[in-house]
Amino acid sequence: MYPKAIESYFAPTQVSEVLALLQQHGEHAKLLAGGQSLMPLMKLRLAEPQAIIDLNHVAGLSDIEEKDGCLHLGALARHADIAVHPLMQQPYTLLADAARNIGDPQIRNRGTIAGSLVHADPAADYPPAVILLDGRLVVAKADGSTRTVSADDFVAGPLMSNIAQDELVTRIEIPTPAASSGGAYAKHSQVAGDFAIISVAAQVTLDSAGRCLQAAIVIGGVMPKPCRVNQVSALLQGKKLDDALLTQAGEAAAQEVETDDDVRASAIYRTQLIRVSVPTVIRHALARAEKRSA
Amino acid sequence: MKREISITINGEAYEEAVDYRLLLVDFIREVAGLTGTHVGCSVEGRCGACTVILDAKAVKACLMLAVQADGAKILTIEGLAQDDVLHPIQDGFWEKHGLQCGFCTPGLLMTLYEFLQHPKHSDKDIRTAMSGVICRCTGYVHIVEAVKHAIAAVEGMPPEERKEWFPV
Numbered sequence: 001m002y003p004k005a006i007e008s009y010f011a012p013t014q015v016s017e018v019l020a021l022l023q024q025h026g027e028h029a030k031l032l033a034g035g036q037s038l039m040p041l042m043k044l045r046l047a048e049p050q051a052i053i054d055l056n057h058v059a060g061l062s063d064i065e066e067k068d069g070c071l072h073l074g075a076l077a078r079h080a081d082i083a084v085h086p087l088m089q090q091p092y093t094l095l096a097d098a099a100r101n102i103g104d105p106q107i108r109n110r111g112t113i114a115g116s117l118v119h120a121d122p123a124a125d126y127p128p129a130v131i132l133l134d135g136r137l138v139v140a141k142a143d144g145s146t147r148t149v150s151a152d153d154f155v156a157g158p159l160m161s162n163i164a165q166d167e168l169v170t171r172i173e174i175p176t177p178a179a180s181s182g183g184a185y186a187k188h189s190q191v192a193g194d195f196a197i198i199s200v201a202a203q204v205t206l207d208s209a210g211r212c213l214q215a216a217i218v219i220g221g222v223m224p225k226p227c228r229v230n231q232v233s234a235l236l237q238g239k240k241l242d243d244a245l246l247t248q249a250g251e252a253a254a255q256e257v258e259t260d261d262d263v264r265a266s267a268i269y270r271t272q273l274i275r276v277s278v279p280t281v282i283r284h285a286l287a288r289a290e291k292r293s294a
Numbered sequence: 295m296k297r298e299i300s301i302t303i304n305g306e307a308y309e310e311a312v313d314y315r316l317l318l319v320d321f322i323r324e325v326a327g328l329t330g331t332h333v334g335c336s337v338e339g340r341c342g343a344c345t346v347i348l349d350a351k352a353v354k355a356c357l358m359l360a361v362q363a364d365g366a367k368i369l370t371i372e373g374l375a376q377d378d379v380l381h382p383i384q385d386g387f388w389e390k391h392g393l394q395c396g397f398c399t400p401g402l403l404m405t406l407y408e409f410l411q412h413p414k415h416s417d418k419d420i421r422t423a424m425s426g427v428i429c430r431c432t433g434y435v436h437i438v439e440a441v442k443h444a445i446a447a448v449e450g451m452p453p454e455e456r457k458e459w460f461p462v
Contacts, residue, residue, distance in 0.1 A: 001337060006314035009297060009361050032362070039357040040338045042315075052314065054362055080351075104426025105405065106342060109351040110358075192425040193340075 003042035008051040013059055018168050019142045025051040026165035032056070033076055033115035036107050061170065071095075071174040075114030080105070082113060091176060093288055094183030094201060098129035101185065104193040114169040117154065120161040120225070123195035123264070127155045128220030129185050131228070132201040136173045142166040148173075157224040180213070181205040182288030186281050187221065188273050190264060196221035197265045198273045200281040204241070204289045212236045215282065217249075219257050219274060221264075229253045232278065241286050246279035253278040299364035303328060304373030312360050319344040319355035321363070322370060330371035330400050331355060334428075342427030345401040346370050350462050352408040354426070369462050371400035374407070382447040382459055383410055383440075392440030394431035401427045406441055411460050413445045 008025070012018050022029060030049035032038060033056070041047040055061065061076040064085050071092055073082065079099045082088060088096035102108055102116070102125045116126040117137065135151040141164075151172075154162045163169065177183065187199035199220035207213040215236040217229040232249045239245055259270035300309045301321065308326045322331045334341030339357040346355045347369040374381040380388060383406050393399045402424055409423040420441045421434065429437065448456060 002317075003315040005295065007295060009314040009359070011361075011364075032359075035359075035362070036339065036357055039359075043337050052359070056362065104342070105408070105423060106345055106352050106354045106426040107339070107357075109353055192422070 001043045001045065003039075004045055004048040006049065006052055009054065010051065011054045011057045013057050015058060015061075015140055015168065015170060016144075018053060018055065018058060019140060019144075019166065021051075021053050022166045022168065023142045025053070029053055029165075031168065034078065034111035035115075036103065036111040037115065037119045037121070055168075066176065069176050071176065073113050073172040073174070075169045075171055076112045079103070079108035079111045079113070079116075083108065090288075090292060091179075091181060092133070092174065092183075094129055094133065094185050094203060094285075095174070097183075097185035098125040098201070101125045101187055101199075107193070113172055117151065117172070118161050118163060118169060120155045120157070120159055121195065122158045122223055122225055123197075123199075123221045125185070125187065125196065125199060125220070127151070128199055128201040128218040128226035130172065130174070131155065131226050132203055132216055132218040133174045133177070133183070137169050138171045138173060139163060140168045140170050146170070152228075155225050177203060178205045178213075180207070180289060180293040182285045182290070182292055184281050184284035184288060186277065186284070188277065195264070198222065198259075198270050198277065200274070200277045201226075202278075202281045202285040204236075204282060204285040206286075206289050206293050210290070210293070211238060211240050213238075215241075217253065217278065217282070219253065219278075222257055222270065223260050227257050229256050229278075231256045236282075241282065243279075246282055249282060250275045250278040297361050297364070299361055301326075301360070301363050301366055301368060303368045304370060314359065314361055316360045317356055318346075318348075318358040318360045318363050321360035322346065322355060322368070325360075328370050328372050332397055332400055334397065334401075340428065341398070341401070342405060343398050343401040345404045345427060347404055347407055347462055350408075352405045352426075367462060369404070369407070371403060374403060376458070381407075382451075383407060383444045385447065386440040386442075386444030387437070390436050390440040390443050392432070392437045393429075398427055398429045402429065402437065406444070407460070409441075410444060410448050413448065415442075415445065 029051040063074045083099035130151040183203040187196035205214040254275035259267040332343035334343035339354045344355040
């Protein structure tokens, strides 16, 4: 199928121009970032924008830098660039894991982090990773002001995000994890490059004795949005993360997270994947935390 | 509804007033007449047969509007060989029988063109690199062999020769 005829196409170079265009065309316009989800939606006529506002020429939206105790990712930072960026090696390994797991090389060359978060596919890779890391989105408004919203509040549900028609996400901020902390992300999918049946993001912070000071786990690929598993965090806190405890963690996650049947997998299969994947991903995060603490 | 755009494909500039909704792959095929870039799935961008190099990156030309590529430099399958000499990645496919029906081959070759500039050597890395192109004939075994053949050829070249094969 082919996209429905588009009446106007704009290629602004400044954020202020984008916001003015959104005010003018908001209801009928779509922002085009990487386009790797939008173009298929337009071909399927699930999206029929009259106006396209192409963000790819807007200056300063692709920067990746660390400042003020935060990682700043420009809205248009591409998955391929995030996957190999030197800053991602440590301490944001979890984000690089997520970026590497998205689609395929061609998709990663175009797709953007803000595009993925705004699209809010419940089986996408970035939402669980950014929610787990307590990420925030900086949103510019037409009146020139900005607001900051946590990724957990921003990702509202399946294909629903907390953004108004006249707003633009300009960057994502991720607080730098503690020095004795490590993270990992992994997913199960049917074929290479597919969306997740389930995914697991884990961040483990160790104390000076090598015990778990803090553990955070988020499960993706479940409805209506990525789910933080608080019981696992409580179970692991203050303890040495040995194999027996991690098996218990998998069991606790399988019990806490509600799963559904859909075209990709049954609820019971999802639950079993959570049970076996949670220990594996925590172990990976733990190994990275130990490496950083050493 | 239309915009005048100019896209340089394989060193030649193509100018045309196009509908906003025209997909880049159709600009390449219909406006420039370069039909080596194929259309497979045509919807979700899963098959990868339409992959081209756009400003040094492998992209799926069915997931972009032509107007987005205004001013861009594109390399397609027609631009790989130099005169009558096959590009190392084409030569690998020739030597190792890396194709059967050939429909996905242009997409595979363009995807691997980017990979070959910074190649990794394991089977897993090679298969990951081409995970964005679906081949329904080969089962990929001969393609992996072809890529290894091409990696060896490229890595055996003096830097200046290598640069000639990878102009973008």
